[in-house]
Amino acid sequence: MSPNTFSQIVLRERPVADILPDTFESKTKEFGELQVGKSQALVQVTYLSLDPAMRGWIKDERSYLPPVKIGEVMRAGGLGVVVSVGEGSKFQKGDLVFGMFGWTEYAVADDKSMQKISPPPGSTSMDFLNALGIPGMTAYFGLHDVGQLKAGETLVVSGAAGAVGALVCQLGKRAGARVVGIAGTADKCAWLEDDLGVDKALNYKSPTFREDFAKAVGYLDVYFDNVGGEILDLALSRLNQNARIVLCGGISAYNDPQPKGLSGYLTLITQRAKMQGFIVFDYAEQYPVAVKEIAAGLADGSIKSKFHIVEGLGNAPSALPMLFSGANVGKLVVKVSNEASMSLKL
Ligand SMILES: NC(=O)c1ccc[n+]([C@@H]2O[C@H](COP(=O)([O-])OP(=O)(O)OC[C@H]3O[C@@H](n4cnc5c(N)ncnc54)[C@H](OP(=O)(O)O)[C@@H]3O)[C@@H](O)[C@H]2O)c1
Structure with missing residues (x-):
């Protein structure tokens, strides 16, 4: 050139x-x-x-x-x-x-x-x-504002070894939740458990994933969804009363010209649960609050990127x-x- x-x-x-x-x-x-x-x-x-x-x-x-x-x-x-x-x-x-x-x-x-x-x-x-940019802001406001996560609750995160998901897992632990992460390889699951401290990581490509999910999760309070599709449907079948489903992304459907609908959504009624989408840019004025907390975690090593x-x-x-x-x-x-x-x- x-x-x-x-x-x-x-x-x-x-x-x-x-x-x-x-x-x-x-x-x-x-x-x-x-x-x-x-x-x-x-x-x-x-x-x-x-x-x-x-x-x-x-x-x-x-x-x-x-x-x-x-x-x-x-x-x-x-x-x-x-x-x-x-x-x-x-x-x-x-x-x-x-x-x-x-x-x-x-x-x-x-x-x-x-x-x-x-x-x-x-x-x-x-x-x-990453942590101080759009993925971090997405994780923070999705989890705290949309998900309203409280200490002691069970949080399930899909796309957990990706940019947003890894931060959601760590913010979930900081908030005192029991965190189950879902990812697509054994190595990613080992990283989530060994380095990021999630309580349990599940490989959604494993033939025993559905049983593993039921056993590890029991019933969930917050499901932070990055992927949509069958994993969202599975999460819908395991809701506690008043559960919150954070619709952050649905990557399993992004390349699909005819994405399928959900089959398990009626549990939202029986469990008085909420499912809400959000776009991170709507929180732009509040970013400094999240940057302050995440920067403190990066500085003391409790948040890894x-x-x-x-x-x-x-x-x-x-x-x-x-x-x-x-x-x-x-x-x-x-x-x-x-x-x-x-x-x-x-
Ligand atoms: N709402 C908002 O404002 C907002 C803002 C930023 C991002 N997002 C959304 O957040 C999600 C995560 O974004 P990111 O930047 O952090 O990406 P990322 O998680 O770093 O990368 C995407 C990951 O998705 C997983 N994946 C791909 N296809 C999948 C499938 N069919 N089923 C299950 N998992 C699949 C892959 O991991 P595995 O190996 O685990 O499959 C991949 O590494 C995306 O859906 C994105 O659109 C939303």
Whole structure:
């Protein structure tokens, strides 16, 4: 690549089911085409977050954000370093920032769309993609606001070895709950029990999963659902009275053009239970409360954060399906660059 150009990855075609090799395509962009306007900054992207939600963002349907258009840079949150600023920008060259930069090596971003990152003691800037970022905020507000978890209750978490799920398990333990995590491999279950301290981890791919679930869970008070489908139906069959089901995600259905409905929902009536969806962005004004508690846990070592790092922007399209095959343990990110290496005059 010439020093005058950089790479971006755009949406080429909307997949019908699974993400395919030609769903995205790489483009080369000239730095000369960039214009850094008033209250804007040019950012060199360092790490990008890969999220199950991206599968929804490339569907042409009504949601909480507009669909990514064909030919548009793929939407993604990420970290970066400010390399130059426009007139009146509140940022300075060298600032570490979080923003929705997309699948690109460089981005021009509005000041109001970015946050300056100052890692608290015991944290790193990377934590703003995980425990102190969207996964952490999702875990915290889903569990405490939607789930209303209380000490002594039984909490069941699906997708437990993923970014959100691992944090829900740990916040659940901090809150004094008995925590059962569900994940797709024996190694993930061992990590949940041995490193994160969940009371029991269950492999949903085991032939004895249904019996294991009944034995380990008994009846549950809060089910934090990241996956939907058959595991949600199973959880619905094991509700205590006044149970709360937190609908955070339903990854088992994201690639399915015709997702199936639930069969076990009538227990919501008999057990006077609640099932509620939420979108983390609605809690944005309260994020500092969660950041404070999670940062304290990171600092004293009681909250652990694991990353699965894929090298190079060009590998983002082939890494995204890892979320659906379960190849990631912890937060999946793409390393785009080490640090700002250029100072552009624009
Ligand atoms: N509501 C919100 O505001 C909000 C915000 C952020 C994320 N979310 C949702 O939270 C969930 C977790 O997101 P994340 O970023 O933390 O992803 P993640 O858990 O790090 O990665 C996804 C994991 O899902 C599991 N999985 C994939 N297909 C599955 C299936 N068919 N059945 C059961 N498990 C399956 C895989 O683990 P296994 O090996 O265990 O199968 C995979 O590692 C997603 O559903 C996401 O959409 C919601």
